[in-house]
Amino acid sequence: METSKVEALEFLAKVNYTVPTAFLPPLSGDMERGRVLVNFLLDQFKMKEPIRKIDMLKLFHKRYKTRFPEILRRAAKCMELSFGLELKEVKPNGYSYTLVSKIGLISDEVLSSSCEVPKNGLLMPLLNVIYVNGNRASEADVWEFLNVLGIYDGKQHVIFGDPRKLITEEWVQQNYLVYRQIPDSDPLSYEFLWGSRAYAETSKMKVLEFLAKIS
Template sequence: MSSSVRSTKSSRNTAIFTYDSTQSQTTDHRTRHETNDEDMDRLVSDCVKYMLIMDNKKTAIKRSDIVKAIVRKGQTEPKGQAFKGLIDKVRLRLDQVFGIQLVDCPDKTNEYILVNKMNNKEIECRSDVQMYRTSVLSLVLSVIFMNGQSCAEHIMWNFLAKLGFDVNSKSQLLSINDEPSNNVTIKKMMTEQWVRQLYLKYDRMDGSDPITHEFRWGVRAEHEFKEIDILQFVCNIYNDSSKPEDWRSQYDKCQQHNDLDNEIHIITD
Protein backbone atom coordinates (compact mmCIF):
# COMPACT_ATOMS: atom_id res chain seq x y z
CA MET A 1 0.00 0.00 0.00
CA SER A 2 1.46 3.38 -0.94
CA SER A 3 1.72 6.30 1.45
CA SER A 4 -1.14 8.76 1.77
CA VAL A 5 0.00 12.22 0.75
CA ARG A 6 -1.90 15.49 0.72
CA SER A 7 -0.55 18.62 -0.93
CA THR A 8 -0.80 21.93 0.91
CA LYS A 9 0.24 25.44 -0.05
CA SER A 10 3.82 26.47 0.66
CA SER A 11 6.07 29.49 0.19
CA ARG A 12 8.23 27.24 -1.97
CA ASN A 13 7.55 26.61 -5.62
CA THR A 14 6.95 22.99 -4.65
CA ALA A 15 4.24 21.65 -2.39
CA ILE A 16 4.56 20.61 1.22
CA PHE A 17 3.30 17.09 1.78
CA THR A 18 1.35 15.80 4.73
CA TYR A 19 2.78 12.40 5.50
CA ASP A 20 0.58 9.59 6.83
CA SER A 21 3.12 7.38 8.61
CA THR A 22 0.47 4.88 9.71
CA GLN A 23 -0.32 3.98 6.12
CA SER A 24 3.36 3.98 5.19
CA GLN A 25 4.02 1.39 7.88
CA THR A 26 1.02 -0.82 7.07
CA THR A 27 1.99 -4.47 7.27
CA ASP A 28 2.86 -5.97 3.93
CA HIS A 29 1.43 -9.51 3.85
CA ARG A 30 4.52 -10.70 2.05
CA THR A 31 7.48 -11.11 4.38
CA ARG A 32 10.46 -9.47 2.75
CA HIS A 33 14.00 -10.57 3.42
CA GLU A 34 15.77 -8.25 1.03
CA THR A 35 15.24 -4.91 -0.63
CA ASN A 36 14.28 -5.44 -4.28
CA ASP A 37 13.95 -2.73 -6.93
CA GLU A 38 10.25 -2.17 -6.21
CA ASP A 39 10.93 -1.80 -2.50
CA MET A 40 13.80 0.58 -3.14
CA ASP A 41 11.67 2.83 -5.36
CA ARG A 42 9.02 2.97 -2.63
CA LEU A 43 11.64 3.68 0.06
CA VAL A 44 13.14 6.50 -2.00
CA SER A 45 9.72 8.05 -2.60
CA ASP A 46 8.69 7.84 1.06
CA CYS A 47 12.08 9.10 2.24
CA VAL A 48 11.87 12.16 -0.01
CA LYS A 49 8.35 12.95 1.25
CA TYR A 50 9.41 12.48 4.88
CA MET A 51 12.45 14.73 4.50
CA LEU A 52 10.44 17.51 2.85
CA ILE A 53 7.97 17.45 5.73
CA MET A 54 10.61 17.38 8.45
CA ASP A 55 12.52 20.22 6.81
CA ASN A 56 9.74 22.58 7.93
CA LYS A 57 11.27 22.39 11.41
CA LYS A 58 14.73 23.26 10.05
CA THR A 59 16.35 20.76 12.39
CA ALA A 60 18.67 17.86 11.54
CA ILE A 61 16.96 14.76 10.17
CA LYS A 62 18.23 11.61 11.89
CA ARG A 63 18.78 8.28 10.19
CA SER A 64 16.94 6.47 13.00
CA ASP A 65 13.85 8.63 12.45
CA ILE A 66 14.00 8.06 8.69
CA VAL A 67 14.04 4.30 9.19
CA LYS A 68 11.10 4.42 11.63
CA ALA A 69 9.06 6.47 9.17
CA ILE A 70 9.63 4.57 5.94
CA VAL A 71 10.37 0.90 6.76
CA ARG A 72 7.23 -1.22 6.88
CA LYS A 73 6.62 -4.11 9.22
CA GLY A 74 7.97 -7.33 7.81
CA GLN A 75 10.47 -5.49 5.67
CA THR A 76 14.20 -5.64 6.23
CA GLU A 77 15.78 -2.36 7.33
CA PRO A 78 18.35 -1.12 4.80
CA LYS A 79 21.77 -1.09 6.42
CA GLY A 80 25.33 -0.42 5.37
CA GLN A 81 25.68 -0.15 1.60
CA ALA A 82 21.93 -0.61 1.16
CA PHE A 83 21.19 2.50 3.22
CA LYS A 84 23.96 4.41 1.45
CA GLY A 85 22.41 3.43 -1.86
CA LEU A 86 19.03 4.66 -0.62
CA ILE A 87 20.43 8.02 0.46
CA ASP A 88 22.28 8.43 -2.85
CA LYS A 89 19.01 7.94 -4.77
CA VAL A 90 17.17 10.31 -2.41
CA ARG A 91 19.91 12.89 -2.84
CA LEU A 92 19.63 12.68 -6.62
CA ARG A 93 15.83 12.97 -6.66
CA LEU A 94 15.79 15.93 -4.27
CA ASP A 95 18.29 17.71 -6.50
CA GLN A 96 16.71 16.94 -9.87
CA VAL A 97 13.04 17.28 -8.94
CA PHE A 98 12.97 19.87 -6.16
CA GLY A 99 16.23 21.77 -6.56
CA ILE A 100 17.14 20.86 -2.99
CA GLN A 101 20.54 19.73 -1.75
CA LEU A 102 20.80 16.95 0.84
CA VAL A 103 23.74 17.76 3.12
CA ASP A 104 25.45 15.44 5.59
CA CYS A 105 25.98 17.12 8.98
CA PRO A 106 29.77 17.14 9.47
CA ASP A 107 29.62 17.17 13.28
CA LYS A 108 27.09 14.36 13.63
CA THR A 109 27.05 10.96 11.95
CA ASN A 110 23.89 9.88 10.11
CA GLU A 111 22.16 13.26 10.33
CA TYR A 112 21.12 15.38 7.37
CA ILE A 113 19.70 18.77 6.45
CA LEU A 114 18.02 20.06 3.31
CA VAL A 115 19.27 23.22 1.65
CA ASN A 116 17.11 24.95 -0.94
CA LYS A 117 19.46 25.83 -3.80
CA MET A 118 16.96 28.51 -4.90
CA ASN A 119 16.96 30.11 -1.44
CA ASN A 120 18.30 33.53 -2.44
CA LYS A 121 15.90 33.85 -5.37
CA GLU A 122 12.88 33.22 -3.14
CA ILE A 123 13.58 35.92 -0.60
CA GLU A 124 10.96 38.22 -2.11
CA CYS A 125 8.31 35.57 -1.40
CA ARG A 126 8.91 35.55 2.35
CA SER A 127 6.61 37.07 4.94
CA ASP A 128 7.53 40.11 7.03
CA VAL A 129 8.42 37.80 9.94
CA GLN A 130 10.66 35.68 7.73
CA MET A 131 12.29 38.76 6.25
CA TYR A 132 12.98 40.22 9.69
CA ARG A 133 14.45 36.96 10.99
CA THR A 134 16.62 36.62 7.88
CA SER A 135 17.86 40.19 8.31
CA VAL A 136 18.79 39.58 11.95
CA LEU A 137 20.46 36.29 11.02
CA SER A 138 22.43 37.99 8.24
CA LEU A 139 23.57 40.60 10.73
CA VAL A 140 24.68 37.96 13.23
CA LEU A 141 26.51 35.98 10.55
CA SER A 142 28.26 39.13 9.37
CA VAL A 143 29.54 39.88 12.88
CA ILE A 144 30.93 36.34 13.13
CA PHE A 145 32.51 36.52 9.68
CA MET A 146 34.10 39.92 10.23
CA ASN A 147 35.56 38.71 13.54
CA GLY A 148 37.47 35.87 11.91
CA GLN A 149 34.86 33.10 11.76
CA SER A 150 34.08 33.18 15.51
CA CYS A 151 32.75 35.77 17.91
CA ALA A 152 32.65 35.76 21.71
CA GLU A 153 29.11 36.24 22.99
CA HIS A 154 29.88 39.44 24.94
CA ILE A 155 31.19 41.03 21.73
CA MET A 156 28.03 39.94 19.92
CA TRP A 157 25.68 41.29 22.61
CA ASN A 158 27.55 44.62 22.75
CA PHE A 159 27.49 45.02 18.98
CA LEU A 160 23.78 44.32 18.73
CA ALA A 161 23.09 46.71 21.61
CA LYS A 162 24.94 49.50 19.76
CA LEU A 163 22.60 48.92 16.82
CA GLY A 164 19.58 49.27 19.10
CA PHE A 165 18.71 45.60 19.59
CA ASP A 166 17.64 44.53 23.07
CA VAL A 167 18.54 40.84 22.97
CA ASN A 168 16.44 40.14 26.08
CA SER A 169 13.30 41.84 24.83
CA LYS A 170 10.49 39.68 23.44
CA SER A 171 9.21 40.41 19.97
CA GLN A 172 6.37 38.98 17.89
CA LEU A 173 8.50 39.55 14.80
CA LEU A 174 10.67 36.64 15.92
CA SER A 175 7.83 34.18 16.50
CA ILE A 176 7.15 31.15 14.33
CA ASN A 177 4.19 28.80 14.27
CA ASP A 178 5.65 25.89 16.23
CA GLU A 179 6.88 27.92 19.19
CA PRO A 180 5.08 27.45 22.52
CA SER A 181 4.85 31.21 23.15
CA ASN A 182 3.93 34.07 20.88
CA ASN A 183 7.07 36.04 21.64
CA VAL A 184 10.74 35.10 21.79
CA THR A 185 13.92 37.02 22.45
CA ILE A 186 16.86 37.50 20.12
CA LYS A 187 19.11 35.81 22.68
CA LYS A 188 16.89 32.72 22.84
CA MET A 189 16.64 32.61 19.09
CA MET A 190 20.42 32.78 18.73
CA THR A 191 21.41 30.37 21.50
CA GLU A 192 18.61 27.82 21.10
CA GLN A 193 16.51 27.97 17.92
CA TRP A 194 19.22 28.75 15.39
CA VAL A 195 21.55 26.29 17.09
CA ARG A 196 18.92 23.51 16.73
CA GLN A 197 18.37 24.54 13.13
CA LEU A 198 22.16 24.44 12.55
CA TYR A 199 22.44 28.05 11.46
CA LEU A 200 24.73 28.79 14.40
CA LYS A 201 27.15 27.00 16.68
CA TYR A 202 27.19 28.18 20.29
CA ASP A 203 30.05 26.54 22.17
CA ARG A 204 31.89 27.14 25.40
CA MET A 205 35.24 28.81 24.88
CA ASP A 206 38.16 26.66 26.03
CA GLY A 207 39.70 27.80 29.29
CA SER A 208 37.18 30.58 29.87
CA ASP A 209 36.70 31.57 33.51
CA PRO A 210 34.05 32.67 34.16
CA ILE A 211 32.41 30.45 31.59
CA THR A 212 31.66 32.20 28.31
CA HIS A 213 30.61 31.05 24.86
CA GLU A 214 31.34 31.92 21.26
CA PHE A 215 29.30 31.92 18.07
CA ARG A 216 30.32 30.35 14.77
CA TRP A 217 28.53 29.60 11.51
CA GLY A 218 26.57 26.35 11.48
CA VAL A 219 26.45 23.90 8.59
CA ARG A 220 23.10 25.21 7.32
CA ALA A 221 24.42 28.78 7.20
CA GLU A 222 27.49 27.60 5.31
CA HIS A 223 25.27 26.18 2.58
CA GLU A 224 22.50 28.80 2.48
CA PHE A 225 24.60 31.96 2.74
CA LYS A 226 27.54 33.01 0.58
CA GLU A 227 30.34 34.80 2.37
CA ILE A 228 30.66 37.33 -0.46
CA ASP A 229 26.98 38.22 -0.02
CA ILE A 230 27.51 38.69 3.71
CA LEU A 231 30.47 40.95 2.97
CA GLN A 232 28.30 42.98 0.61
CA PHE A 233 25.68 43.11 3.38
CA VAL A 234 28.34 44.70 5.63
CA CYS A 235 29.09 47.30 2.96
CA ASN A 236 25.38 48.11 2.74
CA ILE A 237 25.19 48.57 6.51
CA TYR A 238 27.91 51.19 6.36
CA ASN A 239 25.95 52.85 3.56
CA ASP A 240 29.02 54.32 1.91
CA SER A 241 30.99 53.69 -1.25
CA SER A 242 32.89 50.75 0.23
CA LYS A 243 33.17 47.57 -1.80
CA PRO A 244 33.82 43.99 -0.68
CA GLU A 245 37.35 44.29 -2.08
CA ASP A 246 38.08 47.07 0.43
CA TRP A 247 37.91 44.51 3.25
CA ARG A 248 41.03 42.75 2.05
CA SER A 249 41.32 39.98 4.65
CA GLN A 250 37.66 38.99 4.48
CA TYR A 251 37.55 39.33 0.69
CA ASP A 252 40.56 37.04 0.27
CA LYS A 253 38.84 34.49 2.50
CA CYS A 254 35.73 34.66 0.29
CA GLN A 255 37.84 34.07 -2.81
CA GLN A 256 39.62 31.10 -1.22
CA HIS A 257 36.34 29.44 -0.29
CA ASN A 258 34.86 30.21 -3.71
CA ASP A 259 37.85 28.60 -5.46
CA LEU A 260 37.50 25.55 -3.21
CA ASP A 261 33.79 25.25 -3.99
CA ASN A 262 34.53 25.44 -7.73
CA GLU A 263 37.09 22.65 -7.41
CA ILE A 264 34.56 20.49 -5.57
CA HIS A 265 31.92 21.08 -8.26
CA ILE A 266 34.41 20.11 -10.98
CA ILE A 267 35.25 16.88 -9.17
CA THR A 268 31.60 15.92 -8.54
CA ASP A 269 30.31 16.87 -12.00
Protein backbone atom coordinates (compact mmCIF):
# COMPACT_ATOMS: atom_id res chain seq x y z
CA MET A 1 0.00 0.00 0.00
CA GLU A 2 1.39 3.40 -0.98
CA THR A 3 2.01 6.07 1.64
CA SER A 4 0.18 9.29 0.81
CA LYS A 5 1.81 12.70 1.23
CA VAL A 6 -0.70 13.49 3.98
CA GLU A 7 0.19 10.28 5.81
CA ALA A 8 3.90 11.00 5.46
CA LEU A 9 3.44 14.57 6.69
CA GLU A 10 1.43 13.41 9.69
CA PHE A 11 4.04 10.79 10.54
CA LEU A 12 6.85 13.32 10.08
CA ALA A 13 5.14 15.79 12.40
CA LYS A 14 4.66 13.12 15.05
CA VAL A 15 8.21 11.78 14.99
CA ASN A 16 9.43 15.40 14.94
CA TYR A 17 12.77 14.43 13.37
CA THR A 18 15.39 13.80 16.07
CA VAL A 19 13.88 15.45 19.13
CA PRO A 20 15.03 13.45 22.18
CA THR A 21 12.36 11.07 23.39
CA ALA A 22 12.37 12.65 26.84
CA PHE A 23 11.01 15.89 25.41
CA LEU A 24 8.13 14.31 23.50
CA PRO A 25 4.89 12.72 24.67
CA PRO A 26 4.98 8.94 24.52
CA LEU A 27 4.06 7.40 21.18
CA SER A 28 2.71 3.95 20.66
CA GLY A 29 3.56 1.13 18.31
CA ASP A 30 4.79 2.00 14.84
CA MET A 31 5.13 5.73 15.52
CA GLU A 32 7.56 5.26 18.39
CA ARG A 33 9.58 2.66 16.48
CA GLY A 34 9.54 4.89 13.40
CA ARG A 35 11.02 7.79 15.34
CA VAL A 36 13.80 5.55 16.63
CA LEU A 37 14.50 4.27 13.13
CA VAL A 38 14.61 7.77 11.58
CA ASN A 39 17.09 8.84 14.26
CA PHE A 40 19.21 5.76 13.56
CA LEU A 41 19.27 6.42 9.80
CA LEU A 42 20.30 10.04 10.36
CA ASP A 43 23.07 9.02 12.76
CA GLN A 44 24.43 6.40 10.36
CA PHE A 45 24.38 8.91 7.51
CA LYS A 46 26.19 11.61 9.47
CA MET A 47 28.82 9.15 10.73
CA LYS A 48 29.27 7.52 7.30
CA GLU A 49 28.46 4.18 8.89
CA PRO A 50 26.85 1.30 6.96
CA ILE A 51 23.11 0.82 7.35
CA ARG A 52 22.51 -2.86 8.01
CA LYS A 53 19.24 -4.65 8.55
CA ILE A 54 20.69 -6.65 11.44
CA ASP A 55 21.54 -3.42 13.29
CA MET A 56 18.11 -1.94 12.66
CA LEU A 57 16.39 -5.06 13.97
CA LYS A 58 18.34 -4.71 17.23
CA LEU A 59 16.38 -1.50 17.86
CA PHE A 60 13.11 -3.41 18.07
CA HIS A 61 11.53 -5.60 20.69
CA LYS A 62 10.73 -9.00 19.27
CA ARG A 63 7.01 -8.21 19.19
CA TYR A 64 7.71 -5.53 16.56
CA LYS A 65 9.90 -7.70 14.33
CA THR A 66 6.99 -8.67 12.09
CA ARG A 67 6.14 -4.97 11.68
CA PHE A 68 9.68 -4.05 10.66
CA PRO A 69 9.10 -3.88 6.85
CA GLU A 70 6.17 -1.47 7.30
CA ILE A 71 8.00 0.70 9.84
CA LEU A 72 11.07 0.83 7.60
CA ARG A 73 8.91 1.83 4.63
CA ARG A 74 7.36 4.70 6.57
CA ALA A 75 10.72 5.85 7.92
CA ALA A 76 12.18 5.78 4.40
CA LYS A 77 9.32 7.95 3.13
CA CYS A 78 10.02 10.46 5.88
CA MET A 79 13.71 10.56 4.93
CA GLU A 80 12.69 11.38 1.36
CA LEU A 81 10.18 14.02 2.37
CA SER A 82 12.28 15.81 4.97
CA PHE A 83 15.83 15.44 3.63
CA GLY A 84 15.59 14.39 -0.01
CA LEU A 85 17.45 11.18 0.84
CA GLU A 86 16.41 7.85 -0.62
CA LEU A 87 17.04 4.62 1.24
CA LYS A 88 18.30 2.08 -1.29
CA GLU A 89 19.42 -1.51 -0.99
CA VAL A 90 23.14 -1.94 -1.63
CA LYS A 91 22.38 -5.39 -3.00
CA PRO A 92 18.97 -6.89 -3.78
CA ASN A 93 18.95 -9.01 -0.65
CA GLY A 94 17.60 -6.51 1.88
CA TYR A 95 20.54 -6.90 4.26
CA SER A 96 22.25 -3.54 3.79
CA TYR A 97 21.23 -0.08 2.62
CA THR A 98 22.61 3.32 1.73
CA LEU A 99 21.16 6.83 1.63
CA VAL A 100 21.48 8.72 -1.65
CA SER A 101 20.35 12.17 -2.74
CA LYS A 102 17.22 12.13 -4.91
CA ILE A 103 17.44 15.71 -6.16
CA GLY A 104 19.88 18.52 -6.82
CA LEU A 105 20.02 21.91 -5.15
CA ILE A 106 21.66 22.12 -1.74
CA SER A 107 21.99 18.40 -1.09
CA ASP A 108 24.52 17.74 -3.84
CA GLU A 109 26.79 20.43 -2.42
CA VAL A 110 26.41 19.14 1.12
CA LEU A 111 26.80 15.49 0.23
CA SER A 112 29.96 16.17 -1.76
CA SER A 113 31.64 18.10 1.04
CA SER A 114 30.41 16.67 4.33
CA CYS A 115 27.88 14.45 6.00
CA GLU A 116 25.70 17.18 7.42
CA VAL A 117 22.01 16.43 6.97
CA PRO A 118 20.89 18.25 3.81
CA LYS A 119 18.04 20.74 4.07
CA ASN A 120 16.88 20.57 0.47
CA GLY A 121 14.17 18.08 1.36
CA LEU A 122 12.40 21.00 3.01
CA LEU A 123 13.25 23.45 0.24
CA MET A 124 11.74 21.38 -2.56
CA PRO A 125 8.28 21.05 -0.96
CA LEU A 126 8.46 24.74 -0.08
CA LEU A 127 9.10 25.57 -3.73
CA ASN A 128 6.07 23.45 -4.56
CA VAL A 129 3.92 25.41 -2.08
CA ILE A 130 4.94 28.59 -3.89
CA TYR A 131 4.23 27.05 -7.29
CA VAL A 132 0.75 25.73 -6.49
CA ASN A 133 -0.19 29.10 -5.00
CA GLY A 134 0.28 30.86 -8.31
CA ASN A 135 4.08 31.24 -8.15
CA ARG A 136 3.88 33.20 -4.92
CA ALA A 137 2.91 32.13 -1.42
CA SER A 138 2.01 34.38 1.46
CA GLU A 139 4.11 34.10 4.59
CA ALA A 140 1.00 32.83 6.40
CA ASP A 141 0.61 29.99 3.89
CA VAL A 142 4.28 29.05 4.22
CA TRP A 143 4.12 28.87 8.01
CA GLU A 144 0.91 26.88 7.84
CA PHE A 145 2.77 24.34 5.70
CA LEU A 146 5.80 24.30 8.00
CA ASN A 147 3.60 23.86 11.06
CA VAL A 148 2.32 20.59 9.57
CA LEU A 149 5.93 19.40 9.66
CA GLY A 150 6.34 20.41 13.29
CA ILE A 151 8.41 23.49 12.37
CA TYR A 152 7.32 26.70 14.10
CA ASP A 153 8.25 30.36 13.90
CA GLY A 154 10.37 31.36 16.87
CA LYS A 155 11.07 27.77 17.92
CA GLN A 156 14.54 26.33 17.36
CA HIS A 157 14.50 23.11 15.36
CA VAL A 158 17.00 20.34 16.01
CA ILE A 159 17.74 19.88 12.30
CA PHE A 160 16.92 23.20 10.63
CA GLY A 161 17.91 25.53 13.46
CA ASP A 162 16.10 28.86 13.35
CA PRO A 163 13.45 28.28 10.66
CA ARG A 164 12.71 31.98 10.16
CA LYS A 165 16.39 32.70 9.56
CA LEU A 166 16.60 29.73 7.19
CA ILE A 167 13.72 30.77 4.93
CA THR A 168 13.96 34.57 5.13
CA GLU A 169 17.75 34.99 5.24
CA GLU A 170 19.83 31.93 4.32
CA TRP A 171 17.82 30.74 1.33
CA VAL A 172 17.18 34.34 0.28
CA GLN A 173 20.92 35.12 0.37
CA GLN A 174 21.56 31.94 -1.62
CA ASN A 175 18.95 33.15 -4.15
CA TYR A 176 16.71 30.11 -3.75
CA LEU A 177 13.86 32.25 -2.43
CA VAL A 178 12.63 35.82 -2.73
CA TYR A 179 11.06 37.26 0.41
CA ARG A 180 9.32 40.56 -0.16
CA GLN A 181 6.59 42.81 1.15
CA ILE A 182 3.21 42.45 -0.54
CA PRO A 183 2.44 45.83 -2.15
CA ASP A 184 -0.31 47.85 -0.49
CA SER A 185 -0.93 45.14 2.12
CA ASP A 186 -2.75 46.26 5.25
CA PRO A 187 -1.80 45.01 7.72
CA LEU A 188 1.76 44.71 6.46
CA SER A 189 2.44 41.21 5.11
CA TYR A 190 5.06 39.37 3.10
CA GLU A 191 5.26 36.67 0.45
CA PHE A 192 7.73 34.15 -0.97
CA LEU A 193 8.67 33.59 -4.60
CA TRP A 194 11.22 31.41 -6.36
CA GLY A 195 14.69 32.93 -6.47
CA SER A 196 16.96 33.02 -9.50
CA ARG A 197 19.03 30.07 -8.29
CA ALA A 198 15.93 27.90 -7.88
CA TYR A 199 15.02 28.60 -11.51
CA ALA A 200 18.59 27.88 -12.62
CA GLU A 201 19.09 24.62 -10.71
CA THR A 202 15.67 23.02 -10.88
CA SER A 203 12.32 23.38 -12.61
CA LYS A 204 8.68 23.32 -11.62
CA MET A 205 8.41 19.93 -13.29
CA LYS A 206 11.25 18.54 -11.16
CA VAL A 207 9.61 19.85 -8.01
CA LEU A 208 6.33 18.17 -8.92
CA GLU A 209 8.13 14.96 -9.90
CA PHE A 210 9.93 14.91 -6.55
CA LEU A 211 6.65 15.19 -4.65
CA ALA A 212 4.99 12.64 -6.92
CA LYS A 213 7.69 10.10 -6.05
CA ILE A 214 6.83 10.29 -2.37
CA SER A 215 3.07 10.26 -2.87
